[in-house]
Amino acid sequence: METLIAAAQLVLEPYTLMVILACALFGLFIGAVPGLSATMATAMLVPITFYMDPVPAVGAIVTMSAMAIFASDIPAALVRIPGTAASAAYVDDLHQLTLKGKPGIALGLCVVTSAIGGVFGTAVLMIAAPQLAEVSLNFTSFEYFWLALLGLSAAVMLGSGTLVKSVMALCLGLLVASVGLDTSSGYPRFTYGQQDFLSGVPFIPALIGFFAVPEVIRAIVHRDNTVSARSISKVSELFEGMGKILWKFRFNVARGSVVGTLVGILPGAGSDIASWISYAISKRFSKHPERYGKGYEEGLVDSGAANNSALSGAYVPAMVFGIPGDSITAIVIGVLYVKGLNPGPMVFINNAVEVNAIFLVFMLANLLMVPLGILAILMAAPVLRVSKTALAPLILCFAIVGSFSIELSTTAITVMMVVGVFAYLMEENGIPVAPAVLGLVMGTLVERNLITSLIKADNNPLAFFERPIAGGLGVVTLALWFTPLLVALYRRYRRPRVAA
């Protein structure tokens, strides 16, 4: 209890509250402008958080990302362009509701279900993370190796590209992560005599490159569609008949929250995947699947709750094991290290106050979402008219300053641009960026635990399965790799028999 009170004091400091409020507004703006992603905004925020205390720094990212995920529903409803990928699953339902003259209730449902999902995910995070941390205190390099490998495998399997291209993206991330002094022997790898690379490729500039530069290039190259959106002027429009709809679909809100949190906990799967899975489950079990995509509230309620609960769920593996649940937590892990809150079971003991303060910020951000979300909906029409070609040079300028400010080196700016151009080409050619980012974040972790385990086991691979949890994780990881292959072989075997 004392820890909670101390944590609340940290959160309620005027400076922290001011940062939370400012980042909430920034997140609402980013989410409401189609094409700007929450991950890009997170990468851009990092250089500023670098100069803050740990709680406002992580609080800034938590609040901004939660608001951006909700706010992406606004352009989805008003102009049928999802602000971020997290709203893509139910964009048709949202827009059809607008066309039926009900944009208010569509967005009202989004803001309320997002807040409920977010609060549920946070509650799970607050309860599950410390319990898991206690269990993981007994983990050795074997368990950490399998966990990290399971995370990378899930990121590849659940990613948006083809399996082979996802694996290639992951390998690119691992290659970048291996630049610098080798952690076990101290030998410099792929540095070509450059002093700047001895400690590895600068992490935050690379992340800014991965997420900001492709969006700048896309905004410049692709046509700037100016949109005129219908505006909502009365708060009452948002809540007309909402109680009835929420009561009717109360089970869906709960299911969406649970599914979202579980998908969020899976390493590599973020809000967008949670939203799609939740929408698919909702349609599968609905009494009226034929109404989906035509302005029906049921799928909207499921997915709206799922994408925000996934955001909180993703912090469970990030805080407990240092394994990111999605791209945003991949960046957050970097921030946590910089702030001395090294992710892992010990952070719950050594930094209990700060960790609880971060949980409270989550709760606060999700509660703030309702009043600030309403404000954003009422002010949406002018934001949607913002030209992306006007924003692109400003984002680039901020990316340059952000990259420089982390390392105080111009090499960081060049790294940011080179990585960014590469990321743009990857995305244009169906090679997903997320596995590369996870490879970059987790490369050292996987390698260090693999080498340590091999030395401990005297190169005996069976030792990786001798401890019960390590063995279990190993079997799950191998099952994840080989199940698609076995299913494909089974189908090939079945086909001729069925034909016969």
Add this chain to the structure above:
Amino acid sequence: MRIHDSLIGLFFVVLGAYVLFEASRFPGMPGQAIGPGSFPMLFGALFVIGGLIIARQGIAEGFGKLVVLNEGWLVPSRAIAVVVSVFGTILLAAFFSQIGFLIGGVLLLVTLFMLLGHRSLLWVAVAVGFVFGIYFLMSRLLLVPLPAGPLF
């Protein structure tokens, strides 16, 4: 900008072969069968295998154009704006301390705004205001030593 899968596959095969070659030259750890090259060998091999699969898929699809540019790339001002963004940033990085953020940033922003069709004086004012605003936020409030260049 769509690149043919055969070229992408070839890129990964060459990259993988290079990683394998480099990693094979890393010294081993004393008394151990593994060393700093073991992990790069693993993903180097994956690059080669994955590259071959992608190239094979590309060849099976047939050769059309090796590089397909989408509509935006064919508009000269937009293509030039991308080139300016990329090389302008790298140039600015190379001469950051000499040019400084204030002059370099304003030059980059005004050039991009012009190329993207925002050509009024208002946009020059936006560029100047934004760059100076960022400079004072970072250098005065957050104490990041951004180079001011010859202006201060």
